[in-house]
Amino acid sequence: MALRGLDSTHAIDVASLPVESDALRKIPQALALRYDILSVSSDGNQLTVIVPDPDESVTLEKIRFSTGMHVRALGAPREAIRARLNSIYDQPVRLRNSGVVLSESPAVTLANDIMRDAVRRNASDVHIEPCASGGRVRQRIDGILHCSKAIEEEVYAQVVSRLKLLAGMDIADKRQPQDGRYNIEIAGRSFDARVSSVPTIAGEKLAIRLLADHASSPQLDQLNIPAKHYDDFKRVCAGPHGFIVAAGPTGSGKTTTLYAALGQRDATSENLCSVEDPIEVRMPGVAQVQVNVRAGLTFASALRAFLRQDPNVIMVGEMRDHETAAVAASASLSGQLVLTTLHSNDAPGAIERLKELGVKRRTLAVGLTAVVAQRLVRALCKRCRKARSIAKDGAREFRITEGATVFTSVGCGDCAGTGYAGRLALFEILFVDDVIREAISSDAPRLSLSTISKQRGFEPMLQHGLQRVMAGETTLEELRRVLTIGYA
Numbered sequence: 001m002a003l004r005g006l007d008s009t010h011a012i013d014v015a016s017l018p019v020e021s022d023a024l025r026k027i028p029q030a031l032a033l034r035y036d037i038l039s040v041s042s043d044g045n046q047l048t049v050i051v052p053d054p055d056e057s058v059t060l061e062k063i064r065f066s067t068g069m070h071v072r073a074l075g076a077p078r079e080a081i082r083a084r085l086n087s088i089y090d091q092p093v094r095l096r097n098s099g100v101v102l103s104e105s106p107a108v109t110l111a112n113d114i115m116r117d118a119v120r121r122n123a124s125d126v127h128i129e130p131c132a133s134g135g136r137v138r139q140r141i142d143g144i145l146h147c148s149k150a151i152e153e154e155v156y157a158q159v160v161s162r163l164k165l166l167a168g169m170d171i172a173d174k175r176q177p178q179d180g181r182y183n184i185e186i187a188g189r190s191f192d193a194r195v196s197s198v199p200t201i202a203g204e205k206l207a208i209r210l211l212a213d214h215a216s217s218p219q220l221d222q223l224n225i226p227a228k229h230y231d232d233f234k235r236v237c238a239g240p241h242g243f244i245v246a247a248g249p250t251g252s253g254k255t256t257t258l259y260a261a262l263g264q265r266d267a268t269s270e271n272l273c274s275v276e277d278p279i280e281v282r283m284p285g286v287a288q289v290q291v292n293v294r295a296g297l298t299f300a301s302a303l304r305a306f307l308r309q310d311p312n313v314i315m316v317g318e319m320r321d322h323e324t325a326a327v328a329a330s331a332s333l334s335g336q337l338v339l340t341t342l343h344s345n346d347a348p349g350a351i352e353r354l355k356e357l358g359v360k361r362r363t364l365a366v367g368l369t370a371v372v373a374q375r376l377v378r379a380l381c382k383r384c385r386k387a388r389s390i391a392k393d394g395a396r397e398f399r400i401t402e403g404a405t406v407f408t409s410v411g412c413g414d415c416a417g418t419g420y421a422g423r424l425a426l427f428e429i430l431f432v433d434d435v436i437r438e439a440i441s442s443d444a445p446r447l448s449l450s451t452i453s454k455q456r457g458f459e460p461m462l463q464h465g466l467q468r469v470m471a472g473e474t475t476l477e478e479l480r481r482v483l484t485i486g487y488a
């Protein structure tokens with residue numbers, strides 16, 4: 001808009017010209033730097049660019065070809081355009097012989113190194129945050145944040161700008177929280193990087209989630225579901241209708257469980273749909289919808305749309321509002337299998353949570369088939385773990401026999417000194433039978449539902465956790481970290 005007054009008869013002050021980041025992204029960086037093209041604004045299908053020679057047709061044709069847009073070209077001195085491009089892309093350009101050689105600035109190199117290192121170490125998230133000495137980088141590996149790098153004060157803001165630019169965010173705006181995404185290819189693997197920025201009192205903080213494009217759908221038999229529950233769980237996942245809830249905090253592997261359940265279904269003979277935010281795994285044969293609140297596509301609206309399309313199985317990525325919960329629960333009564341996740345600490349608590357969300361007791365009692373609650377704990381590194389016998393305090397805390405053999409983490413080269421390698425899931429599964437159904441519809445208080453469940457064979461997650469500790473797969477420290485230990 002600021003360019004409306006611009007025309008070829010006025011000299012353009014390239015250095016202070018407002019540049020729309022949307023317009024900037026329309027032209028690949030390499031093309032812009034090769035031909036000195038500063039893309040400044042777009043309006044509908046018209047792109048306004050500043051170039052050294054607005055009558056030179058080769059450059060304009062390249063822009064048209066690359067963007068598919070009509071091009072409005074204005075002229076300005078090459079040096080001025082190049083200086084502005086360098087400040088935007090943060091890349092000094094050197095001309096050598098006929099071609100252009102790009103040498104990356106320290107900030108660009110650092111930003112690349114940060115992302116490459118995160119991928120190499122299998123981090124799920126990268127945090128880039130300001131601190132007293134400049135900035136620091138932390139990586140979330142197996143659910144735990146580790147410091148990986150310090151960033152010098154002089155380049156911190158540039159590193160942040162570089163990543164924001166890649167993710168299509170407005171680099172000029174440092175006061176509003178923003179989010180964006182970009183695709184990143186490292187060592188032949190492709191990732192979706194979801195970047196969010198938050199303005200803190202010390203500067204901008206970025207959090208980047210890495211989702212692998214190649215993530216394959218998980219298999220039910222690889223989830224580490226307790227053997228005594230496996231067949232029953234497989235049976236309810238194969239059922240013609242019902243309502244299966246996976247409960248747990250963020251990052252507890254709930255969605256993985258639902259993907260595995262969905263993966264059991266026959267994508268040829270059945271209509272399988274899911275609405276998610278974000279889509280973490282592409283499931284072949286499943287109609288997956290990404291929530292887009294700005295476009296009015298919510299969990300509830302996508303769910304309603306799916307119900308008009310004769311579904312067999314519907315996966316609802318998360319249930320957090322009354323409307324979604326009510327529609328999903330009633331769908332389970334009309335011949336569909338509904339799979340969903342819920343934030344709740346344990347399986348009996350999930351039933352209470354569904355009631356709080358306004359699902360009618362009777363609907364729940366009839367529709368609900370099973371609730372799975374789960375957590376992820378770190379798996380002990382098998383190379384360096386060390387056996388020890390449990391002391392009195394630990395034995396009392398966990399109600400296990402004093403002197404029993406458990407394993408403790410040590411740390412070696414294989415596990416980067418952490419003592420752990422990978423993660424495993426702990427489960428508790430509440431299967432709704434006639435007795436529990438009656439307890440739900442009579443609105444029994446929480447304690448009695450939990451007590452009744454135990455009488456019906458329900459085992460709290462701690463039991464599964466202790467089995468894994470005794471098998472040397474994880475530690476009591478990990479159980480303490482993810483579970484609230486304490487017996488009523």
Ligand SMILES: [Zn+2]
Nearest residue numbers: 381384412415
């Ligand atoms: Zn180790």
